[in-house]
Amino acid sequence: MGSERLHFDAGNEITPLVETPFGLTGMYSCMDGVIAETPRSLAVRGARVLLNTLNSFAPDEASLHVPVRAAENKVWVISANKVEYLVNEGPREMVSKALNTPVETLLGAGESMVVDPLGNIVAAAPLRGEAVLVVDIDPTLGDNKKRPDGTDVMAARRPLVYAPMAQAPTGRKAGAGAAALQTAVVQTAADGEAAIAEASAAVTSAIADGAELIVLPELFCFDGGVVDSSLSADAIQERGDAAIAALTAAVGNSNAHVVTSLPRGAAHVGVVIAKSGVVGQQKQIHQIARHAGWVSDLGDAIEAIELSWGRLVVIVGDDAIFPETFRLAALKDADVAAVPFDVQEKWELVHGLKERAAENRINVAAASRANSVGGSCFVPLTSNFGMWRPDRAEPFNGVISAPDTVEPTSKTGVTIVELHPAEAVNRMVTRDTDLVDGRPWELLEPLVTAQQ
Template sequence: MAPVRVAAAQIEAGQDVAANLAACLRVIDAAAAAGAQLVVLPEFCNHLSWYASREQAHQRATRPGDDFLTAIAERARRHHMWIKVNVTHAYGNGRTGGTNLIFDEKGEIAGRCDKQTLMGAENDFLDPADHVGPVLDTPLGRLGMYACMEGVINEVTRGLTLRGAQVLLNSLNSFATDEADLHIPVRAAENKVWVVAANKVGPLLPAGELPAIAERLGVPPEWLHGAGESQIVAPDGTVVAKAPRTGEAIVVADIDPSRADDKRRPDGTDILAGRRPELYAPIAEPPVGRRRGPGAAELTVAVARGFGHVREAALEGHQLIVLPELSAGPQSLAAALGGTTGVAVTSVIENGAHVGIVVGAQGVVVRQPQLHATRGAGPAGHSPTGKRIVPVDLPWGRLAVIVGDDALYPETFRLAALADADVVAVPYRAQEPWELALGLPERAAENRLNVIVATPYGQPAAVFGLSTDFTLWTSWQGPFTGRISTPLRTDVPATTYRAGAVVAPAQAANRLVSRRTDLVDGRPWRLLGALIN
């Protein structure tokens, strides 16, 4: 199809609805002047998401035919462009939604949906969606809409992709700096779709109350401003346009939505066709909470490339040693671990199947068959035989093994989190840059898992540990950085044979990214039919 010019706009929005509307119209006009056929605006662009009561939120929300929505519709007609906004919206039945609306070039509302997963105080004032949003087949491509917190977890964007979306439109109201460098681009890469994301700038709380709130939370007031960096991301995770950190702005790019129809990796694996929905049923079941207590405060881990480095790592005191795929057999590993309390993880081929193994000095502790099919480099052509995640309890916590290309699938790590894993070992061979740059750190972030990735010599590897500084609702040990869920990253250079790190199994028990917002149990489990069918 012909290229489509899209824009992401960032504005400051306060409690003055008229001023907010004026800001929206300014950036819409600027996007039109730049030739955009579609523009995305931030979340809650009609009013701050801060209210005295649920009743006040409902009273100040938009309504069909009001001045705010009428003006947006008029601009869509005037410029003959599509406009996606997110507002608080009052429904006749008393509900108030965090509502995505998209206006077509005639100024008509072409689609709407409410936010499925609410963040923090939004739970006090708004009602979550009771149905999924549409995928709209338009002259600009197949469009799906989501908002902010829905992009901090994987299920909403995954569902839109599975229902055919080529371009995902994300409206944000976030001070988190890891939105721009992790949560936004990873949703493009892991689904091989375009993402157009618009964040706010300026205070996200009432200006008069901001200093007191910041003092109560123990963070500098400027960190409670919208983080900006609105952006447009290609299906390989490349950010093709990005706005500055502060200030009203638009960014524009020409995109080819049909690029999102190719879901293949370099080896030919189709990342959607390779899914196994029959295994994902627990993701769509009612949350039961974490049933295990926290693991150890600290765990020393190592990435070892080559069997010869296993004993050295164990004698140095590393309790978990992760090797690349197919590095050694269980007998050799057990011998290398003799006289130590460490365990090693790699994979083997058993009866034609690719199987992850955890080995201690006494032999194999647990086997984890691969869940998804593999083709290309590594253990090519082996059919999946695994039916579920098989965790193992060790003195320092619960370990899960994610084998080879199982690491491509966000669903696999979600299953590990639902099995109450604290640490995940990943013997792996990457094929695309986004996998280690975005995909695997996001698996740690969105599930609160410590993740140790071992790749072959010649490929970079990494350890992703959980920080104790995680949520605004607990005291931070270090200075506040604005990065809410990004893990602590220890890179292992491609030509390093052995490297160690320290991770925190106990932190996997803390999944509350904000008040009443659990990263795992807060998934929109009632609305995940697309993931399991």
Template sequence: MVRVAAVQFEAGQDVAANLATSLRMIGEAAGRGAELIVLPEFCNHLSWYESREHAREMACRHGDPFLAAVAGAARRHRAHVKIGVTLARDDGRTTGASLLYGPGGELLGEADKQILMGAENDHLDPATAPGPVVDTAAGRVGMYACMEGVINEVTRGLAVRGAQILLNSLNSFATDEASLHVPVRAAENKVWVVAANKVGPLIPADRLAQVGAGLGVPVGWLHGAGESQIVAPDGTVVARAPRTGEAVVVADIDPAAADAGRARLLATRRPARYAAITRPPRGRTAPPGAAVLPVAVVRAGAPAVRRAARDGALLIVLPEGSPLSAAEASAAVRDTPAHVVTGTGALVNATGEVPREDPPGPSAGDPGGSAGDASGVGPCPIHRLPWGRLAIVAGEDARHPEEFRLAALADADVVAVPYTAREPWELRLGLLERAAENRLNLVVAGQDGPDGVAGLVLAAPRDFTLWTAWEGPFTGRISHPVVTTVKNADEVVHAVVWPEQAVNRHVSRGTDLVDGRPWHLSGALLGQAG
């Protein structure tokens, strides 16, 4: 067993004060027996700069007094310490860096942030190489930071390369980090996650009122969201800090306990299909879908399908394993405009089975390709329907984030998912994240599932990110779907989704959830798990 700690605190513009706080919190965690300690992102200076030159001036340098003191604390406490700082590199870049110091004070590994968030793009440079998996006495460790956990590629690549523990340093105001984006990375990869977030203002105190007024949000939402946490490989949060205030949370973990489960899960991936994820972005080219789409999950026979269609559902999804055949489903929607996705993933309407559009593979005139693989066979076929573009992800494929990324790259608006969840995290975290990280609408239909839940309807919300005007009050969430739950007792559940919202993928200024993925650093996704 290894005792790990996540610590949260406030960091301002006084570098010396930030160092003193970092050392004090390392000492507090070590005093509670922690052998692996994770600190937040940007511990050296508030992530607020007047220029790129200012950012470089305030950045750390290897061997400087700030980092030497952190290394000394690791050595003094005989602990592994992971800290997030800005780092002035010798090649002229200034990066957001995750640094891991060993119990002897030695630098064991470093990872630059691969996808930058908002104004970070103005002042910092992204990574030029993927971060390492570091073999330590505490286990095989991978590092990432904040926005890298709002998409799946960085953490997935670390898991495929053999990481057992992922260390996440955050600088985030978003409440859905703690509720969704942090724990899902543990569950979907069968790894431990130790995540440390900030508290206190993330903007200089003398600018808070001005920035809050400009964004139309209370200044309290411009503070770090706290809730630093330690998450087990099944997505269970085993230790969580409060929403506000300094804190240290600790837990005893067995890094190897999930090795077998991780191997089984990752073995069902299909890397030969994922080449499009590693190609340069081409941008969405399809027009927006309809503003509103009435949908239904039907977990009963043909009469229930017929009623759902006559009640206005234009897309009906049947559960995985439904005995209703394509011909029977087609007959059930006769004389209606409805489409039905069967339990095997076929699409039918009143006239029979609907052909699909296979996206082309790369060509000389399209070196970036599309969602097709190198053979030209599209792994994510698209159905062009009157209300938008439909993808279907059925069965075991629904467990893997790569499949939904392919749907987003094929410009899907809605994904039908006939799938019965195998584990609770899939309905509590996994499928919600598939909608959130791709800005997709999902209609999920299964047989009776864990915790009394059989399916979900997940709508891409109109209110999205802090940087756009909201129709309702700001909730603190940056990327989270609107959820309608399908319970085991339900036969028919009606809901609406918003296809047109799939075109808006900018989670912040300069940060696109899909095209901003670190495609050129994601080659590990094309390999089998190590």
């Protein structure tokens, strides 16, 4: 990362796992945890515990990048960071001025921590001052890869679909999108078939208030976001058709687009609806337990849709919990990801979608029914990104890659937030360090081949 490239060569071999009395253990360092690939390659090969060594002044290591690697892989992560100055006294003032930051920002950010496989921080050291943590953990908890609905997050992976991740980077080809995009999420009070009328009215209202992209929850017109097994195939299709017709009418003569997901035959499909009807479709890529009774037709790629304001991808339902899905979207030069989903675990909102936006530089608008875990959220990219930039909107505060998350204040209704498609073109977190093209693509065989 950054100036480290002047002094060190990157690893050129797949990191081995270490056999220990408490199971397979993997190790990764600093920048390797700011993107998903290296921790993921350790976890898919069976690691129960990941050890993350840090040399960082970035507070977003502890607030985002460390805990998300535990939750997305359902493993233990144990991190250790420094607390004193990371830059020697001689050049310290020069570096401080060059970064446009107070010299105290160059202190190690501490907060070494132990995170359980659900993403809960079990213990954490303070931001400042030396500390030793002694924590009893049960490593076998890292063997349970099940979600609340029974989906095994490792068994459901699609390695062959992820093949583009292991291909040589070609750089972003698409130009910049619009500077601003008014984007809405809709959470309805009604559920099931009754939600169609409410959602349609909400779409019309959102468009009147300036929204150009409106996202509805996963399977918004089916009770609880689940297709009832008692419904006939014809009844399921008819309800989906009715939803499309109503949402098309709600768009009216505007240039807005509505995104949700619906059953289309044996596929769970994200649909993009405009005034002319459906203009884009994206099949769900991963087999999800709660939909296994009716979904057998899976997608094999992420496709981007070119719209007037930029490039849109649809991430369908639980495809959002797989870091590979968003990486594929980044390789399609996506500016915005619309995510109709049904949140099951708190980490998805606290860490998951935020990291997907951060490590891929994609704006996110995610719509979910509100439940005890949470609901919808937005992750807008901003121009306040990238170290060593003289044109930063604000002085550098030590945060390297962590856009803010915006959540609706109400469980129902329309929430509109401004996204920034143009910011997706900037992937340079620091000098010579591109978050997408800088992935260790030559070492990703564990991610793109089936593991035993």
